[in-house]
Amino acid sequence: MSYQNTPVARAQRGEEVVFRFFPTFDKDDWDDDDRVATMFADEVEAILTNDSSNWTKEYPSLHFERAGKKGWGACTITLVSSATAMRQCHMAGLSCYDPSSENIYINADNWTCVSSACANARSSMANYRRYVILHEVGHALGFAHTTCNEVGGTGPVPIMSQQTKGIGTCDPNHAPIRRLEEQALPKKLIELMSAVDKVPSN
Numbered sequence: 118m119s120y121q122n123t124p125v126a127r128a129q130r131g132e133e134v135v136f137r138f139f140p141t142f143d144k145d146d147w148d149d150d151d152r153v154a155t156m157f158a159d160e161v162e163a164i165l166t167n168d169s170s171n172w173t174k175e176y177p178s179l180h181f182e183r184a185g186k187k188g189w190g191a192c193t194i195t196l197v198s199s200a201t202a203m204r205q206c207h208m209a210g211l212s213c214y215d216p217s218s219e220n221i222y223i224n225a226d227n228w229t230c231v232s233s234a235c236a237n238a239r240s241s242m243a244n245y246r247r248y249v250i251l252h253e254v255g256h257a258l259g260f261a262h263t264t265c266n267e268v269g270g271t272g273p274v275p276i277m278s279q280q281t282k283g284i285g286t287c288d289p290n291h292a293p294i295r296r297l298e299e300q301a302l303p304k305k306l307i308e309l310m311s312a313v314d315k316v317p318s319n
């Protein structure tokens with residue numbers, strides 16, 4: 118799947134680029150368990166809006182809003198079984214962003230560290246969760262993949278590297294770092310975010 122040509126379908130509101138998201142879970146996978154849905158949704162919201170190390174920290178113009186409903190111009194972030202993730206992502210053992218439907222599918226085996234994903238990323242469960250949400254949302258923002266080797270093979274591994282498969286010789290990292298991620302960002306989006314960042318806030 119290529120993310121290179123993903124349009125930046127994000128609303129610009131005044132000085133901000135607004136990214137709306139709707140966290141949910143697959144009812145077929147979870148048997149309509151409201152506790153699963155609430156816990157997942159609250160954690161996703163915390164990662165995208167409250168965490169001290171998220172996309173907004175690196176790009177102050179980016180503003181994240183949790184939508185109350187599916188649709189309505191929001192990117193849906195769904196917790197799914199590994200079987201559903203395989204079907205939707207066409208790749209075993211991974212989570213993914215599908216640009217055609219504006220859906221992010223989070224593989225529950227990775228989310229809960231049942232698989233080797235957390236070990237491969239050399240991350241605790243909490244840090245792996247930060248990584249996978251920020252990585253997939255990064256795709257939705259227009260970022261492509263980068264690798265540990267592409268950033269020199271040492272230091273923190275970029276959020277846009279596929280940490281689920283391993284982090285090479287880099288150090289564990291679960292926060293976007295602008296200078297590392299930007300090489301995977303389309304020029305158009307860099308210009309948009311830079312222009313907005315330069316607008317005085319008073």
Ligand SMILES: [Zn+2]
Pocket residue numbers: 252256262279
């Ligand atoms: Zn990816």
